[in-house]
Amino acid sequence: MKSFTYKITDPVGIHARPAGRLVAEAASHHDVVITVTKDGKSADAKKLMILMSLGVKQGDTVTVSVEGKDEAAVAAQMEDFFKKNL
Amino acid sequence: MEERSGKKIFGGIAIGKIKLYSKTENRVVRSKVDDVEAEIKRYEEAKGKAIEQLHGLYEKALVEVGEANAEIFNVHAMMLEDLDYTESVHNMISMQNVNAEYAVASTGDNFAEMFANMEDDYFKARSADVKDITERVITILCGGGGSGDIGDEPAIIVAEDLAPSETVQMDKSKLLAFVTRLGSSNSHTAILARTMGIPALIGIGYEDDWNGKIGIVDGYEGKFIVDPEMPVLEEYFKKKEADDEQKRLLLDLKGKENVTKSGQKINLYANIGNPGDLVSVIENDAGGIGLFRSEFLYLESENYPTEEEQFLAYKKVVETMGGKKVIIRTLDIGADKQVDYFELGKEDNPALGYRAIRICLTRPEIFRTQLRALFRASAYGNLAIMYPMIISVDEVRKIKEISKSVREELAAEGIAIGEVEEGIMIETPAAAVISDELAKEVDFFSIGTNDLTQYTLAIDRQNAKLDAFYDAHHPAVLRLIQMVCDNAHKAGIWAGICGELGADVTLTETFLKMGLDELSVSPGCILSVRKVIREAE
Numbered sequence: 001m002k003s004f005t006y007k008i009t010d011p012v013g014i015h016a017r018p019a020g021r022l023v024a025e026a027a028s029h030h031d032v033v034i035t036v037t038k039d040g041k042s043a044d045a046k047k048l049m050i051l052m053s054l055g056v057k058q059g060d061t062v063t064v065s066v067e068g069k070d071e072a073a074v075a076a077q078m079e080d081f082f083k084k085n086l
Numbered sequence: 087m088e089e090r091s092g093k094k095i096f097g098g099i100a101i102g103k104i105k106l107y108s109k110t111e112n113r114v115v116r117s118k119v120d121d122v123e124a125e126i127k128r129y130e131e132a133k134g135k136a137i138e139q140l141h142g143l144y145e146k147a148l149v150e151v152g153e154a155n156a157e158i159f160n161v162h163a164m165m166l167e168d169l170d171y172t173e174s175v176h177n178m179i180s181m182q183n184v185n186a187e188y189a190v191a192s193t194g195d196n197f198a199e200m201f202a203n204m205e206d207d208y209f210k211a212r213s214a215d216v217k218d219i220t221e222r223v224i225t226i227l228c229g230g231g232g233s234g235d236i237g238d239e240p241a242i243i244v245a246e247d248l249a250p251s252e253t254v255q256m257d258k259s260k261l262l263a264f265v266t267r268l269g270s271s272n273s274h275t276a277i278l279a280r281t282m283g284i285p286a287l288i289g290i291g292y293e294d295d296w297n298g299k300i301g302i303v304d305g306y307e308g309k310f311i312v313d314p315e316m317p318v319l320e321e322y323f324k325k326k327e328a329d330d331e332q333k334r335l336l337l338d339l340k341g342k343e344n345v346t347k348s349g350q351k352i353n354l355y356a357n358i359g360n361p362g363d364l365v366s367v368i369e370n371d372a373g374g375i376g377l378f379r380s381e382f383l384y385l386e387s388e389n390y391p392t393e394e395e396q397f398l399a400y401k402k403v404v405e406t407m408g409g410k411k412v413i414i415r416t417l418d419i420g421a422d423k424q425v426d427y428f429e430l431g432k433e434d435n436p437a438l439g440y441r442a443i444r445i446c447l448t449r450p451e452i453f454r455t456q457l458r459a460l461f462r463a464s465a466y467g468n469l470a471i472m473y474p475m476i477i478s479v480d481e482v483r484k485i486k487e488i489s490k491s492v493r494e495e496l497a498a499e500g501i502a503i504g505e506v507e508e509g510i511m512i513e514t515p516a517a518a519v520i521s522d523e524l525a526k527e528v529d530f531f532s533i534g535t536n537d538l539t540q541y542t543l544a545i546d547r548q549n550a551k552l553d554a555f556y557d558a559h560h561p562a563v564l565r566l567i568q569m570v571c572d573n574a575h576k577a578g579i580w581a582g583i584c585g586e587l588g589a590d591v592t593l594t595e596t597f598l599k600m601g602l603d604e605l606s607v608s609p610g611c612i613l614s615v616r617k618v619i620r621e622a623e
Contacts (some may be wrong), residue, residue, distance in 0.1 A: 011405075011465060011466045011467070012208075012405075015208060016158065016212065017157055018163045020160065020161045020164045023164060024164075044135065046169065048168045049159075049170060049197055049216070052201075053200055053201065053209075055205065055206050058458075058465060058466070058502060059465075078594075
């Protein structure tokens with residue numbers, strides 16, 4: 001398993017639209033399980049509603065973990081996505 | 087005649103027939119199914135059709151209300167494709183042998199509940215989105231057509247609640263206003279009403295026998311009048327005419343630059359004193375907020391407003407303005423604007439008394455609380471801070487020390503803050519005269535002409551006996567403004583006016599010639615000033 005932590009800088013946090021983009025990004029990586037964790041609560045990054053239910057806001061620190069095929073490469077891509085979009 | 091009050095979403099006056107809008111109520115009945123596979127297939131087909139509809143709605147909304155507002159329908163489509171939602175529906179059908187309608191309704195309730203229980207208002211409001219997508223699938227399963235049919239006559243639509251998809255599907259040319267009992271000002275329907283420019287009220291309970299009666303929606307006062315008496319109706323016809331005239335001016339000038347014929351540009355911002363004024367700021371197309379008086383927080387409160395209360399209020403303002411500049415003035419109370427819990431006491435001469443920054447510098451705990459709230463809110467938009475009643479460089483340096491220590495404190499706590507311009511009001515002759523020195527210390531000047539005039543001319547504006555001596559265009563005041571403007575530019579900072587003089591259209595050309603960078607006026611004056619600017623050489 002490969003993971004990284006990220007502090008959300010987007011002023012609105014992971015709300016509907018950014019969450020939609022995150023799910024689309026996560027779903028493009030087929031053979032891995034991507035999990036977003038905030039304050040002990042976890043959500044599958046490929047599932048929109050549970051992801052939104054984490055209520056991630058600006059300033060929150062989330063842990064993103066990737067497990068499966070090419071996990072290191074996927075984790076790097078996901079980290080890149082977070083930096084660019086969230 | 088009956089009158090009810092609600093929360094205003096979008097200003098404007100509408101007069102017309104009331105149409106009670108009720109959804110094609112889908113009564114979901116639980117029934118047992120034998121062929122589970124076929125039932126799941128039926129659900130999947132309905133889901134596919136719903137997603138197709140949503141893509142169509144996205145295209146329609148894209149044209150009518152722009153991409154930012156249209157995107158909600160793409161999110162709705164994604165919500166329907168959500169794996170947990172789908173799995174829950176499949177499981178209910180296959181484990182409990184229930185019909186697809188029932189499985190979808192229960193799943194929708196569960197997910198809506200999950201959002202409704204969240205703490206944050208934004209996420210709470212998402213439960214309406216879940217209900218909307220759920221209802222869409224059920225309607226398709228029940229063989230119903232699309233919602234949003236409002237009949238052939240223009241009408242004021244009165245409903246329990248409206249889903250964003252219903253709002254978008256309604257025929258705009260038949261839509262005079264929205265009035266709903268439920269809904270929040272955060273809901274997408276509210277946002278759409280604002281974007282479409284339709285008067286809207288929420289929080290208004292209604293009676294079934296209102297259907298077909300004449301109604302008046304006053305989106306400025308938050309009033310809904312049913313079956314008005316003749317004089318009231320006549321009064322509102324007049325108000326509507328004036329409002330329509332203003333809207334024509336608006337349509338003509340909205341989105342246009344504040345630029346003179348020779349190409350000189352000036353920023354035109356709004357002065358407000360309450361978050362309730364934001365609606366008119368946006369409607370009148372202000373480039374930003376040049377003066378947000380923070381006193382309302384203190385005046386409306388029984389005790390000192392907490393950091394959290396202030397933070398939420400400021401955050402809402404900067405978020406609503408979506409990246410446009412919002413200049414918030416730190417508290418400006420004193421013996422003339424009394425607040426009981428400050429225990430300020432009576433003064434013989436309150437205009438020259440213990441007020442504004444003088445209170446903040448002697449009672450730093452009050453000041454620090456406000457600054458912490460302001461800096462925290464700065465992460466959510468484009469916020470600037472302005473300090474009132476300055477007379478010396480020394481005061482400004484003291485303020486900057488406090489501001490710096492507040493920022494360091496927040497940084498140590500790991501709290502994000504945005505880039506914040508810090509400026510001062512120039513409203514005392516002292517500040518105007520030493521503006522060359524002050525300009526080196528701050529990011530901008532905003533000239534408060536009301537106080538600057540009364541201090542310069544030694545005329546109390548409340549004293550009617552002095553009217554004959556009062557000259558709003560006194561050359562001393564105009565020369566001070568020119569001096570402040572020049573000193574600002576020499577130091578490479580900007581200068582504007584946020585007093586009443588800013589809206590005096592007989593002076594607009596003078597201000598342009600002086601080279602002022604900004605005029606901040608009450609929202610209702612923006613378009614008339616813009617008109618003068620655009621006609622100036």
